[in-house]
Amino acid sequence: YLLGFRIPGPAIVLTVLAVFLTGMLAANLVGRRLLRVWDATVQRIPLVRSIYGGAKSFTEVILGDTGQSFKQVVLIEYPRKGLYSIGFLTATELAEVQARTSEDVVCVFVPTTPNPTSGFILLVPRQDVVYLDMDVEAAVKMVVSLGVVVPQWDAAKAAELARARPAP
Numbered sequence: 001y002l003l004g005f006r007i008p009g010p011a012i013v014l015t016v017l018a019v020f021l022t023g024m025l026a027a028n029l030v031g032r033r034l035l036r037v038w039d040a041t042v043q044r045i046p047l048v049r050s051i052y053g054g055a056k057s058f059t060e061v062i063l064g065d066t067g068q069s070f071k072q073v074v075l076i077e078y079p080r081k082g083l084y085s086i087g088f089l090t091a092t093e094l095a096e097v098q099a100r101t102s103e104d105v106v107c108v109f110v111p112t113t114p115n116p117t118s119g120f121i122l123l124v125p126r127q128d129v130v131y132l133d134m135d136v137e138a139a140v141k142m143v144v145s146l147g148v149v150v151p152q153w154d155a156a157k158a159a160e161l162a163r164a165r166p167a168p
Contacts, residue, residue, distance in 0.1 A: 055117050073139040075130040076108055078122060085110045086139050087122070089129070097123055116143045133157070 042052050072089040079085070091107035098105055104126045111119035132139075138151035 070109070070136050073132045073134045073136060074108055075132055076110070076122065076124050076128060078110055078120075086132075086134075086143060087111075088136065088139070089131075090121070092126075094123065111140075111143050113146050114144050116140055 039056075043049050070088045070090065074087050074089050075084050076087050077084055078087075087108040087110040089106060090109050094105055094107060105123045106126050106129060108122050108124050108129065109119055110122055111117075133153070134142075134151055141149045142151065
């Protein structure tokens, strides 16, 4: 009992304290320096280096505001016609690929479930890409949750698309 009431588990208090102190350290110069030392240390461990480096790069691309990577969620027919996969448009200027294939292609990253740090890079003809209104964060949540967490979509837009489709 501390301050006249029972604290629900010292582990909770220690966890909150650790998160708070880590945030304070990371926010100042000493913390940034410590994070750089940690990063350099982890980069020297052979097996951990590849996993940590990949996860860090993926996180920086997803959460960073620089560049145009992962700014558009798309739908492509993959792994075969009639089956669709959520993907992220990563590049649209693929000069060599377009010259060698004589096709206008874009680069799409299709993440694997439930770990979106791994996946497939597919070069897809631009006309085969369906651009979605879904934001990147919602798409990542959908991938990580194995499709259980599905973002809401405007019913009016759905009705408008249904009207625009030609009758069979």
